[in-house]
Amino acid sequence: MNQRKVERLMPFIVALEREPFKRSHLRVRHLIERVSETTGIHADISSSTLMRLHEAFLEDPLGRAHNSPKRGPYTSELQIDLFVEIVDDLYLCKKPLSGAALYVEFRKLLKQLHPDEKAISRSTFYEWLNQLAVFKVLNAQQGFKQARAEFRTSKSRMSDVGFLExxxxxxxxxxxxxxxxxxxxxxxxxxxxxxxxxxxxxxxxxxxxxxxxxxxxxxxxxxxxxxxxxxxxxxxxxxxxxxxxxxxxxxxxxxxxxxxxxxxxxxxxxxxxxxxxxxxxxxxxxxxxxxxxxxxxxxxxxxxxxxxxxxxxxxxxxxxxxxxxxxxxxxxxxxxxxxxxxxxxxxxxxxxxxxxxxxxxxxxxxxxxxKLKTLRCEEHQRVVKQGSVVVENIYYFCQELHDLLLKEGRHRNKNEVTVLMDEEDLATVTLVYLSRQGEVQFEAQATNPVVRGMSMKRWKSLTKYEQIHGPEPDQPSTSQTKKKKRKQRRPAVNTEELNRHKGVLKRPITKSASPDGPSVSDLIDEFMKEDK
Missing domain, CATH: 3.30.420.10 (Ribonuclease H-like superfamily/Ribonuclease H)
Incomplete structure (x- = not known):
């Protein structure tokens, strides 16, 4: 982006920023005519050119054709700003200076502004210069047509690579x-x-x-x-x-x-x-x-x-x-x-x-x-309990691993295994266990028939749907079938124990509390109100 051109067309860019329909070519053409009449600036630009300048200005308000150079531990912000100014004025123009001449100008200006500050090395200056976007540099120096031609040539060079390179x-x-x-x-x-x-x-x-x-x-x-x-x-x-x-x-x-x-x-x-x-x-x-x-x-x-x-x-x-x-x-x-x-x-x-x-x-x-096909499996560390492991709320059972743990006498210990899970098919997983003879692998089957041929993404969306809406009728649920614990009845309130509570009740409770009656907290609140 040419900084001088942007400064000259800044009233048009500001007006386009306030325009609600920035992508309408008809609106932008009317805007150019209106701003030219009010400011007296004759801008021979098209609507697409103004749109492009506006987008470039929003991405890079300082007119830089590159990202800011990486600041080293001994590099000041002043040198970065000075580098950007010199590049905009002397390099991104029709007759640019060479890299060596730019570095001489950089050191000269830095010595005038801050004589005591040490300038960056020539190699660092050239490294910053090489970070400039090639397309934007050619666009500023030789024009858009030449930059586009260079880009197309680089594309053809890309196709000249070797076979399977x-x-x-x-x-x-x-x-x-x-x-x-x-x-x-x-x-x-x-x-x-x-x-x-x-x-x-x-x-x-x-x-x-x-x-x-x-x-x-x-x-x-x-x-x-x-x-x-x-x-x-x-x-x-x-x-x-x-x-x-x-x-x-x-x-x-x-x-x-x-x-x-x-x-x-x-x-x-x-x-x-x-x-x-x-x-x-x-x-x-x-x-x-x-x-x-x-x-x-x-x-x-x-x-x-x-x-x-x-x-x-x-x-x-x-x-x-x-x-x-x-x-x-x-x-x-x-x-x-x-x-x-x-x-x-x-x-x-x-x-x-x-x-x-x-x-x-x-x-x-x-x-x-x-071996590469096994790498597509995600690794999970789990503890085996009676030959079963749980991954993402899916139970997997392996009878061979259970028999091996019984044989080695480790069935009561916390035995860790590595679970290799293919996220495209959750029906089976591979269990890697370090036994006394070495590392062995077993295949474990999912106990829930719903996951057969199902991916991890589908499984998570299905479980989330059931959490919100519940399982669909005549369809197996994603949750494992477990024995529901019987709900225990609430025990009766011990009134004598409440009376002995430190400072909570000042007189004994005359009303008996049954299991179906009020709770302990309700009784305490009631008697606290009476005491007041």
């Missing part, structure tokens, strides 16, 4: 009409996709019901991408990419996902927030997916920004079931996208994949794939 992963939200048990209903999906940049092949995907992105969803997509598919002739992708790029979603930044990528030998790389162009290939594929697949599915409702026009009140005809939807998605990826001509490759993604495989040799899935 870079892969991108992201999730897209899909809302559509689906037949559930024969009845139409609106279902929200999250589709996780993983694409290989060199060949544009889809390495793997995972379809999850619900609205929020989760770490297990990313984990299943990665495992599906690096492993060999059930039909390698139809879908030949497998192998471990060197770098996996994802956005700054909380699910992608989870510790369990980073542990999975580290164990697989993948570099976990995160793009800045609200910067989708740092992973352009997966974003471009999502646009192709919506145009070629989603819009052709009966009942697709589109997104909030780009609705498809289908009514949410009345379902259309020809709806699909969940299995049919996933089957058609699989057919689209393998039969249409992988085999059609790609404009960026000059051939189909499948042909490019086979050509790369022929150059480097056969590719196989990682050897430690089974």
């Amino acid at each position: 870079r892969a991108e992963i992201d999730a897209v939200h899909i809302s559509t009409w689906i037949l559930v048990d024969g009845a139409p209903s609106i279902v929200d999906f999250i589709l996780y996709m993983m694409i290989e940049v060199k060949t544009r092949m889809i390495m793997g995907y995972h379809l999850q019901s619900g609205k929020g992105e989760t770490a297990p969803g990313y984990r299943e997509c990665i495992l599906n991408g690096i492993g060999q598919k059930s039909n390698p002739d139809i879908w030949p992708t497998c192998g471990v990419p060197s770098i996996l790029v994802g956005d700054a979603a909380q699910a992608f930044l989870s510790r369990s996902l980073k542990k999975l990528t580290t164990t697989a030998g993948i570099t976990h790389q995160t793009t800045p927030a609200a910067k989708p162009y740092h992973k352009p290939f997966i974003e471009r594929f999502f646009g192709t997916l919506r145009k070629q697949f989603c819009l052709r599915c009966a009942g697709y409702l589109g997104t909030l920004a780009n609705p498809s026009g289908i009514s949410r009140a009345k379902p259309p005809k020809g709806l699909l079931t969940l299995d049919e939807f996933e089957s058609q998605l699989f057919s689209y990826i393998t039969s249409i996208y992988h085999k059609n001509l790609h404009s960026g490759l000059g051939c189909s993604p499948e042909e490019e994949w086979k050509r790369q495989v022929a150059l480097i040799g056969e590719i196989s899935e990682p050897r430690n794939l089974e």
Whole structure:
């Protein structure tokens, strides 16, 4: 952002800040004419340019094209402000100075303002200078067209990486009409996709019901991408990419996902927030997916920004079931996208994949794939009681572990085990126990039949629903069946003991208290009122 241009157009930016409809081009054009007449400033700018300047000013009021430099232990706030002023005046302009000349000017001004303060080193100054946003620097020095051209060139350089060097992963939200048990209903999906940049092949995907992105969803997509598919002739992708790029979603930044990528030998790389162009290939594929697949599915409702026009009140005809939807998605990826001509490759993604495989040799899935699948389980530390453990109010029983504890004579001790739980299927868990012979693993089954094939997210929502509304009729409850304790009757009040209470009662109680009569607190309140 050019600071001088912002200062000249500041009346327009202030007027736009007070305008209630800031995204209306007609309102903004009228605003420019009105402010020009009142102030006498002739501003030859369009409405979109003023909107862009207004947004940039709100994000960065001081006109900085970068975040503030990191302040070291011996760096004063004065030097940071002085650096920003010099960069705005002498570097973000049409004829910028070099880095060495900027550093000379920086030291000269600092010596004039504070002669006793020691300036930062040349390397620190250059490090701050390299933190500037490249696009904004080129925009200020050479113009918007040159900056855009440089960005597109960098995008093409991104695609020049080697085979299986870079892969991108992201999730897209899909809302559509689906037949559930024969009845139409609106279902929200999250589709996780993983694409290989060199060949544009889809390495793997995972379809999850619900609205929020989760770490297990990313984990299943990665495992599906690096492993060999059930039909390698139809879908030949497998192998471990060197770098996996994802956005700054909380699910992608989870510790369990980073542990999975580290164990697989993948570099976990995160793009800045609200910067989708740092992973352009997966974003471009999502646009192709919506145009070629989603819009052709009966009942697709589109997104909030780009609705498809289908009514949410009345379902259309020809709806699909969940299995049919996933089957058609699989057919689209393998039969249409992988085999059609790609404009960026000059051939189909499948042909490019086979050509790369022929150059480097056969590719196989990682050897430690089974170990990686166990890493998708969340670890919980629990105490075994009679061969049972409880996780998230779900009881799991293992007869083999119970017999082992009886054999070792530890059945009365507090034996801790590590519970490995797959949050996509709560029916079974793996119990890791350290016995006298070493570490052994057992499989425990859930005693509640409700959790079979259920995910953790679904289980928590179901238990929360039952806490508020109660269990649905003719449906098994999520709570475990326990023997209800009989409610004990309230014992009769001992009046003699009340009389001996220190200073509470001054005369004996003449009224007997039965179990069905008033409580002790009521009697005490009654006699305290009489004493007053």
